[in-house]
Amino acid sequence: PQDRDVFLYEKFPDDFMWGTATSAYQVEGAWNEDGKGPSIWDTKVHDPGAKIADGSTGDVACDSYHHIADDVNMLKELGVQHYRFSISWPRVLPDGTPRSLNPLGVRYYNDLIDALLEANIQPMVTLYHWDLPQALQDKYGGWMDERIIDDFDNYARVCYEQFGDRVLLWITINEPIATTQVYNAQAPGVADYIVAHNIIRAHVKAYHTYDKYFRHLYHGQVGITLDIGWKEPLTLRNQDVYAADRAVMFKLGWFGNPIYGSGDYPEVMKRYIATKSLRQGFAKSRLPVFTDDELRMNKGAYDFLGVNHYTSNVISEKSSRDSDVSYQADQDIEYRLDPYWAHTDVGWLNVNPWGLRYVLDWAKEHWGNPPVYITESGRSNDDVTGLNDVGRIYYYRNYTNELLKAIKLDGCNVRGYTAWSLMDNFEWGSGYTKHFGLYQVDFSDPNRTRTPKMSAGFYKQLVKENGFATNSSLMTYELSS
Numbered sequence: 001p002q003d004r005d006v007f008l009y010e011k012f013p014d015d016f017m018w019g020t021a022t023s024a025y026q027v028e029g030a031w032n033e034d035g036k037g038p039s040i041w042d043t044k045v046h047d048p049g050a051k052i053a054d055g056s057t058g059d060v061a062c063d064s065y066h067h068i069a070d071d072v073n074m075l076k077e078l079g080v081q082h083y084r085f086s087i088s089w090p091r092v093l094p095d096g097t098p099r100s101l102n103p104l105g106v107r108y109y110n111d112l113i114d115a116l117l118e119a120n121i122q123p124m125v126t127l128y129h130w131d132l133p134q135a136l137q138d139k140y141g142g143w144m145d146e147r148i149i150d151d152f153d154n155y156a157r158v159c160y161e162q163f164g165d166r167v168l169l170w171i172t173i174n175e176p177i178a179t180t181q182v183y184n185a186q187a188p189g190v191a192d193y194i195v196a197h198n199i200i201r202a203h204v205k206a207y208h209t210y211d212k213y214f215r216h217l218y219h220g221q222v223g224i225t226l227d228i229g230w231k232e233p234l235t236l237r238n239q240d241v242y243a244a245d246r247a248v249m250f251k252l253g254w255f256g257n258p259i260y261g262s263g264d265y266p267e268v269m270k271r272y273i274a275t276k277s278l279r280q281g282f283a284k285s286r287l288p289v290f291t292d293d294e295l296r297m298n299k300g301a302y303d304f305l306g307v308n309h310y311t312s313n314v315i316s317e318k319s320s321r322d323s324d325v326s327y328q329a330d331q332d333i334e335y336r337l338d339p340y341w342a343h344t345d346v347g348w349l350n351v352n353p354w355g356l357r358y359v360l361d362w363a364k365e366h367w368g369n370p371p372v373y374i375t376e377s378g379r380s381n382d383d384v385t386g387l388n389d390v391g392r393i394y395y396y397r398n399y400t401n402e403l404l405k406a407i408k409l410d411g412c413n414v415r416g417y418t419a420w421s422l423m424d425n426f427e428w429g430s431g432y433t434k435h436f437g438l439y440q441v442d443f444s445d446p447n448r449t450r451t452p453k454m455s456a457g458f459y460k461q462l463v464k465e466n467g468f469a470t471n472s473s474l475m476t477y478e479l480s481s
């Protein structure tokens, strides 16, 4: 599109949904309270060899387990229509299976959901945001084993039963690619594909369970959330253009094509991995094969597509050596960041607003314009910036304007946008050193006091206006206004 640099002064559709997101391990705390079982993240952070940047844990985090009212108050202040949070599998099912159902865990989510509905905010619930019950990891190696498919489906069914009368938007799994990376070291270039194969089949099974047993009761929607940055070719030479498309296929297409496309992995993935596997002396391709039944079940197993979008990369062709057996090497590409895109304090995250529009256009072209929710999007700000986070205002203003172009100019079927994150939280390996929140959290204060940043005022204004007025540059970002 030629209109990359034009700012669109228009409104979003009337029923467009604005929200913010968090995930259980990153905000809840209460890691061993009220009967909760340990997750693989509890185990990881308590290991003396854990490589968390500041040596911290999510033991208390934002203490959201004890601060439902504070969390809901922030959402009310922002005026958002939905809140995306995740359910901690081991809080609800401490040993991972329904026979361990923990009523106090269920009560926490009931209380949160009821408080949201009372405030007229729709819950959007992620079932799996990386905190696998340790019990299932110990029992059979977690996502490496097919038994996870039935266990995930049983867990999903428990959640549909307990919360489905009030939760209408369900996300099965957040960013499956991140989970493949957890198991990668066990067998690079092999484990990744096995884990992905199990994740896709687990999603598909849990989708059909909803479809069969719950849809007629509650009329909700089920999707999966995929993480995709835009991949821009380094040059317009054919090999770089193909390389960039291959990068999208390996990342978004890996999980997306089976569910939103043909039912199977992208052809280019099948071809590349098979060719390399044979040259490397494997008896068959390292990429598993779906059965005919699975292909049929995969295709169309969605009500919407969840997209997490943060940043863009520049891609060029680069042949890898056959001795390098890995998911990265399978793609024959090289990644870099365009130096012209504004940097942030997070190394992988540069600011490139139009990447969001290109991702949405890609999904529309390849998968017949499925309904999309942006389920995460945002950036960190450094300690010096603190509450005065003008860089986040720039980010949200321009990313959402590109989203508006995708809807208005390109016809993309996008239903909502969800800012990551409602508040600063435990940023995985970076601990509390990165700050993605619209609200700052004082982690040295036992009350975990939340304070709005300047961007919270901006986001509130954006939600209220549902878009951009001509004089939006004159907006004042006061929460009180």
Ligand code: PNW
Pocket: 023, 026, 174, 175, 227, 229, 308, 310, 348, 376, 420, 427, 428, 436
């Ligand atoms: C997401 N990347 O992860 C997660 O869903 C959140 O839990 C996390 O806090 C948030 O982004 C911020 O990091 C990502 O390298 C991790 O492109 C890495 C990437 C993207 C998303």
